[in-house]
Amino acid sequence: DYITKENKQAYQYLEKQLTRLPRNEQILVLVVDDSPATRRHICNLLARHKYQVIEAVDGVDALRVLAENPSISVIITDNEMPNMNGDQLCVEIRRLYNNDEKAIIGISAQDTLHLSTRFLKSGADDYLSKPFNNEEFYCRLSQNVDMLENIKTIRLQANTDYLTSLPNRRYFFGEASQHLKAAHAAKKSVSLGMIDIDYFKSINDKYGHDSGDDVLKCLSRCLLKYFKDNLVGRLGGEEFAVFFADNDPQQAQQRLEKFRHFIEKHSAEFSRDNITFTLSIGFHNGPVYSIDELIKQADLKLYQAKETGRNKLVS
Numbered sequence: 097d098y099i100t101k102e103n104k105q106a107y108q109y110l111e112k113q114l115t116r117l118p119r120n121e122q123i124l125v126l127v128v129d130d131s132p133a134t135r136r137h138i139c140n141l142l143a144r145h146k147y148q149v150i151e152a153v154d155g156v157d158a159l160r161v162l163a164e165n166p167s168i169s170v171i172i173t174d175n176e177m178p179n180m181n182g183d184q185l186c187v188e189i190r191r192l193y194n195n196d197e198k199a200i201i202g203i204s205a206q207d208t209l210h211l212s213t214r215f216l217k218s219g220a221d222d223y224l225s226k227p228f229n230n231e232e233f234y235c236r237l238s239q240n241v242d243m244l245e246n247i248k249t250i251r252l253q254a255n256t257d258y259l260t261s262l263p264n265r266r267y268f269f270g271e272a273s274q275h276l277k278a279a280h281a282a283k284k285s286v287s288l289g290m291i292d293i294d295y296f297k298s299i300n301d302k303y304g305h306d307s308g309d310d311v312l313k314c315l316s317r318c319l320l321k322y323f324k325d326n327l328v329g330r331l332g333g334e335e336f337a338v339f340f341a342d343n344d345p346q347q348a349q350q351r352l353e354k355f356r357h358f359i360e361k362h363s364a365e366f367s368r369d370n371i372t373f374t375l376s377i378g379f380h381n382g383p384v385y386s387i388d389e390l391i392k393q394a395d396l397k398l399y400q401a402k403e404t405g406r407n408k409l410v411s
């Protein structure tokens with residue numbers, strides 16, 4: 097039953113992906129130029145290829161529009177403008193946004209070598225001089241959008257566990273460290289639950305590696321659902337962790353216990369082979385200085401849970 101429901105959700109997601117808007121309709125481009133005629137020309141070119149467009153009349157205006165519209169991903173800017181020039185605008189944008197989140201294309205009528213260099217040195221990713229060929233305009237724009245999307249994809253893949261789609265160890269450590277820093281500054285404690293499947297090796301031995309994989313996937317989906325407001329990750333093989341940034345160790349521990357009970361009762365429903373399994377959990381709460389320290393402490397408790405019979409939480 098559980099699997100069927102999950103599959104349905106997966107299919108709904110796929111369907112959405114397949115029927116989603118063509119790419120350009122999701123790209124918001126900011127056009128910055130003091131000349132209304134040039135702005136209109138560029139906006140028309142963008143509209144012809146179905147890009148979403150927003151306008152600004154100079155650098156200062158552009159910064160305001162950027163702050164109000166976080167989804168802008170490409171900025172196309174003129175150089176000569178009142179209040180703030182294009183190259184200064186590039187410097188200001190790069191102070192606020194990395195070039196892996198927003199691309200800047202500089203455009204100017206002054207076709208000098210110095211200007212293209214200045215644009216690039218100020219943080220622009222690309223440069224076009226007016227008048228430009230429309231095809232070149234579309235190609236440069238599209239390549240810059242490709243670059244942003246590739247970075248997004250690579251980052252997602254670098255942070256995701258391939259088998260379970262859970263946050264992986266790298267992402268978990270990075271995020272937890274951020275939370276830890278904040279908690280430490282606020283003199284608050286944090287909690288961590290280390291979750292390990294009991295006798296997982298024998299599940300592999302008895303049912304095969306593929307069935308073992310299915311168990312890992314099902315458990316991961318349950319974890320995501322059960323702890324959707326917390327940071328969850330697959331730290332390794334059959335080892336998972338839940339990080340609690342809030343200052344309520346009793347509640348964190350209770351929720352982990354409840355989860356352990358849920359798995360104990362329902363694990364057989366997860367797989368075709370009706371594989372039953374249980375979890376051992378090591379729980380630690382405290383004002384720790386590093387994520388390594390936190391994991392080390394929770395690991396000691398996990399070890400105790402294993403040593404004293406498994407299928408239990410030790411805190």
Ligand code: GH3
Pocket residue numbers: 259292293294295296297298300304305306307308309312332333334402406
């Ligand atoms: P314990 O109760 O002490 O935790 O026993 P265990 O068998 O669960 O622990 P052990 O560390 O001895 O074995 C873990 C097993 O997990 C060994 C390894 O083959 C298996 N494993 C690790 N990663 C994967 C995976 O991605 N897929 C599958 N199917 N098995 C995996």
Ligand code: MG
Pocket residue numbers: 129130131174175176177
């Ligand atoms: Mg101008």
Ligand code: MG
Pocket residue numbers: none
């Ligand atoms: Mg082990």
Ligand code: MG
Pocket residue numbers: 292293294295296297334
């Ligand atoms: Mg194990």
Ligand code: MG
Pocket residue numbers: 292293333334335
């Ligand atoms: Mg283990």
